[in-house]
Amino acid sequence: MTTPDHQSPAPDSSAPHSRDRIYRSPAGLAAGGLLLAIVLWLGIDALVFGHGRTPWLALAAMILVIPLVTAFTLRPAVYANEERLRIRNPFRVIVLPWGSVAAIRSGYSNEVVATSGTKYQLWAVPVSLRARKKAARQHTRATTQTARPGARGRTGTAPPVAAGPTRAQTDQIMEDLRELAETRRNAEHAQGEPTVRWAYEVMGPAVAGAVVLAILLAAG
Structure with a gap:
């Protein structure tokens, strides 16, 4: 299930202001919080009471695991306003002006199809x-x-x-997004090309943790 929230976007002088509707998964948030608590508990215990290489292995594992858990549980969100749809997935942020959205589809997963034919999955609105x-x-x-x-x-x-x-709540959310796409597709301020940004703030620490962990394990 996914719940909507509201948040005002940052000021932007080049576009009209409109309020974001934010959709996130309560189950994902709960699971992420629980997993992070377990990882921190085990990791801190190993750091404090471990011997030899154990504290270093625990530290490297935490640097690897914490960003990944955050990426797949706490990070996903969908932001929708009158100008565009912004999708925050585990490793990417996709911004699609409504004029660039060809279809919003539901099946075994929920996804948005751009006019170019590219598909983007909505991680924050999982199918149940x-x-x-x-x-x-x-x-x-x-x-x-x-x-x-x-x-x-x-x-x-x-x-x-x-x-x-x-x-189903997620099906209702998808219907709301379809309606918004239909009504705003031809709006002047809803035109433009999709943009995709990689989440290096998530990928960087995870890669660093994986490299350090691999070195420690290889060193024996």
Whole structure:
């Protein structure tokens, strides 16, 4: 599941201001926090109480693992406003003006297709087949209770339907993004080419940790 939030973008004199809608995965945030706590606990314990090469191995492993855990759990986010869609994936940041978005698709993964044909996955909006099935069951139950002969009581009103979503939350998010893309595609300030930036702030420490760890292991 993914929850939206709101955040004002940094001032930009070259484009009109609009408020970002931010989508992130609560499950990813929770898992990332738990994993980081475990890594720090084990790593600090090895640094303090380890002997010989153990503290150095623990330090190198932490330098490698912490950026990777952060990249795949805490970092992913999707920012959408009236001008563009910004996708922050584990190792890249993709900015697509709405005029450059050809399609927003949902299947076994959620992705955006640029007019050039390039596909970009939305890591922050993962597909949950379990949530889809649950929402489908709720929708079927609600439809059946409403359409069932004799469903209305003496008051002439239909009995209450059990509360619950009739659509998976991530599917609703994708529908909102599609609607935004359709309405803003031809807007003057929503034109331009996609840009992609590699997240060297994540990749650099991870590579450094991997190199140090490999050297320590090779040195025996």
